[in-house]
Amino acid sequence: MSIPATDPPACDLSQRFVRVLSRRDNGFVEFAFSLGWPELSVDLLLPEPDFEAFCRTHRVQQLDD
Template identity: 80%
Template sequence: MPRTATAPATATETACDLSQRFVRVLGRRDNGFVEFAFSVGWPELSVELMLPAPAFEAFCAAHRVRRLDD
């Protein structure tokens, strides 16, 4: 099967500021854990994490996140 060339991505498609960090709180549990989505560069591409509330606040401070909570 022949390979077809694809057009290279444009600068606007690949531009990403890796210094930007984002957090969206997804929920808070009765046991004190915070469920949240964390992303670097693109807020729509994230990983879900869970930490105790004090550790979550420390995590946010250490990464200087921008909160995306609704």
């Protein structure tokens, strides 16, 4: 018995998402960043000014919890 092939879900790599996880007292922002699928992400940590620049450069969509 063979399992029928299914198409993978569509992924639009032009869509970029950020979910802020925490803002630390030392000025760093911990956030989840994802491409295409908001549920698949990597956690990153940047100083606030670099985080703001990162968001502008990548034209991210901010996700709420």
